[in-house]
Amino acid sequence: MHALVLAGGRATPEDPLYDLIPNQPKALLPLAGKPMLQWVLDALNASRWVTRLHIFGITGQEYPWEIRKEARFLPDQGSMVRNILYGLKLLVREGHRDEPVLLVSGDVPAVTGSILDWVVENAQRLGRQVIYHVVTRQDMERRFPGVQRTYVKLRDLEVCGADVNVAHTRLAGREDDLWERIHAARKNPMKQAALIGWGTLLRLLLRRLSLEEAVQRVRDRLNLDAEAVVSPYPEMAMDVDKPQHVSILESFLNERQNS
Secondary structure, eight states: OEEEEEOOOBOOTTSTTTTTSTTSBGGGOEETTEEHHHHHHHHHHHOSSOOEEEEESOOSOSSOOOOOSEEEEEOOOSSHHHHHHHHHHHHHHTTOOSOEEEEEETTOTTOOHHHHHHHHHHHHHHOOSEEEEEEEHHHHHHHSTTOOOOOEEOSSOEEEEOSEEEEEGGGGGOOSSHHHHHHHHTTOHHHHHHHHOHHHHHHHHTTOOOHHHHHHHHHHHHTOOEEEEEOSOGGGGOOOOSHHHHHHHHHHHHHHHHO
């Protein structure tokens, strides 16, 4: 399976990580002896199913990256949504018109090759155009004590989104405004509400939707063949947004190396 590695973004003065890596790519953030992105690349190297990497947001010259798969570096297209769409369209042009693609953020250093293989095997079994993973608050806080995430409170679960997901190349050919709407809504709560529907938002706020009901409403609203999967691996959702996340992951990764 092809993997889009989303490693764009620099630490600007308004970023909580700025003091740790000022004006540099966040992929270079040092973490337990190596840049943050290298941990992700290690997991991709170890995956049995990932065959080729398409790495967005760095040039490949910033660090002697260890990559044991076929790989290429691509320029940042300005946002995660645009990077995904660019990558899917690129794969379609190269003949991959009917394939699932792994989407991996460059800031989930705790992920492993076996976790990625679970994602790939699950995606092959489900056959959806989009597979979005969530992790329960209980599992997240058990694995990473002290972590503070933003959770969605549903009727049956309290979950946060993961940063390892799957999208199908068939999505690149959609002729409606799906991608533009997703891009416009990426940082705007009001537009996000309009994207999924105000009725759905209200039911979420009132905790009257189960996870399956919420997914079905998104499917209907966006005409999207999607599935939300509760992942048993909190590592997929442990991204690095704040200095305290660096401390938590330093301890976690050092313990893993020493075990």
